[in-house]
Amino acid sequence: MKLDRLIGILSVLLQRDTVTAPELAARFEVSRRTIGRDIDALCRAGIPIATRQGANGGISIMNGYKLDKTLLTDAELRDILAGLKSLDSVDDSNCCGRLMEKLSAGSSGLMATDQSVLIDLSSWYRPSLAPKITLIRAAIDACMEIRFLYYTRDGEHERSIEPYHLVFHWSSWYVWGWCRLRRDYRLFKLNRMEMLQTTGAVFSKRAAPLPDLSDGRVFPGGIHVRALFEADCKWRLIEEFGAHCFEQQADGKLLFSADYTDQEHLIAWLLAFGEKAELLEPAPLRREMRDRIEKMKERYAT
Numbered sequence: 001m002k003l004d005r006l007i008g009i010l011s012v013l014l015q016r017d018t019v020t021a022p023e024l025a026a027r028f029e030v031s032r033r034t035i036g037r038d039i040d041a042l043c044r045a046g047i048p049i050a051t052r053q054g055a056n057g058g059i060s061i062m063n064g065y066k067l068d069k070t071l072l073t074d075a076e077l078r079d080i081l082a083g084l085k086s087l088d089s090v091d092d093s094n095c096c097g098r099l100m101e102k103l104s105a106g107s108s109g110l111m112a113t114d115q116s117v118l119i120d121l122s123s124w125y126r127p128s129l130a131p132k133i134t135l136i137r138a139a140i141d142a143c144m145e146i147r148f149l150y151y152t153r154d155g156e157h158e159r160s161i162e163p164y165h166l167v168f169h170w171s172s173w174y175v176w177g178w179c180r181l182r183r184d185y186r187l188f189k190l191n192r193m194e195m196l197q198t199t200g201a202v203f204s205k206r207a208a209p210l211p212d213l214s215d216g217r218v219f220p221g222g223i224h225v226r227a228l229f230e231a232d233c234k235w236r237l238i239e240e241f242g243a244h245c246f247e248q249q250a251d252g253k254l255l256f257s258a259d260y261t262d263q264e265h266l267i268a269w270l271l272a273f274g275e276k277a278e279l280l281e282p283a284p285l286r287r288e289m290r291d292r293i294e295k296m297k298e299r300y301a302t
Helices: 002-015 021-028 032-044 074-088 095-103 126-142 231-241 263-271 283-299
Strands: 049-052 058-061 144-152 155-169 172-179 184-189 193-202 223-229 246-248 254-260 277-281
Touching (some): 002 021, 002 032, 002 058, 021 032, 032 049, 126 144, 126 172, 155 184, 223 231, 223 263, 231 254, 263 283, 277 283
Antiparallel strands (some): 049 058, 144 155, 144 193, 155 172, 172 184, 223 254, 223 277
């Protein structure tokens, strides 16, 4: 992970007068070219780093520059470690453990057990997600095109993309990239991918925009729902939509109101409540629900 590596390189430079690029490349298990890009990134961040050629050359923080070795406070380091631990929860990179080892000399007072924020991004799908995340991260770093079979409501399609960002949003993992088929940027859900692989084709990075993850973009709404729920469904409505999604009626029932984005998901969600939910509006969808329930009754009649 680049952040992990940058902090590690800075830690080494703070502890040693001079270090060579091959030493850093071996320590962080990357190429000398990657180390060169990392040094450039640290320079752009305002760290005055000098490089010298020759037998006694190397990389060092410029003479005369006073840099506090407590550049990061313990609180800041804990936040960084919390983020790295969250990545460790979905793959086997052990980013947090490696960073602790690299910073041990400069942060001996910071223990892994000091963490007050614990983030677990894993899910039931971790065994299948972890290798996908590892492959996509490597492809992003190497500017390598990826190919996969993608499942949608219209069927399955083979897609090839230039990957730019891994995204965790609304409890799911996505990859954001330039789609060869659509000739545009698209967000692809990792759980819908199969046969994921790199193609061997290297691409030149575009000035890729960040994905728009606003609720209105990812969940555009369009279906205004009113439904009546039994009182004992309150906990679930609050968990999924918040405490202000319903009005309690005189008889104790809950009048639910929200905008929904997908008709099929809405029907499946309502059916999961069984007899405890009644869809009131929109009227066409209420008729659709009634027809489906009738067909279900016929199927279970015998």
